[in-house]
Amino acid sequence: MGKQWVGPRGWDVELILLDGRPKLRARQYGVLSDYCSTIIELERLLLRAGLTVADLVEVLPRSR
Numbered sequence: 001m002g003k004q005w006v007g008p009r010g011w012d013v014e015l016i017l018l019d020g021r022p023k024l025r026a027r028q029y030g031v032l033s034d035y036c037s038t039i040i041e042l043e044r045l046l047l048r049a050g051l052t053v054a055d056l057v058e059v060l061p062r063s064r
Contacts, residue, residue: 004058004059005058006056007055007056008051008055010028010029010030011028011046011049011055012026013026014027018035023035024039026042026046033045
């Protein structure tokens with residue numbers, strides 16, 4: 001998996017496997033906010049904080 005996005009106000013989202021299923025783990029300032037199964041769920045969570053998924057930027061792996 002390993003995809004990760006960051007956003008304003010300390011938000012970060014990471015695609016993980018939880019109980020064998022892909023989930024989006026959303027945290028603000030390192031504190032878990034929720035596990036989302038869909039982008040729509042993530043969008044709703046971010047909207048409560050005044051953000052959208054368009055505010056997130058993908059973190060690219062560092063080249064060696």
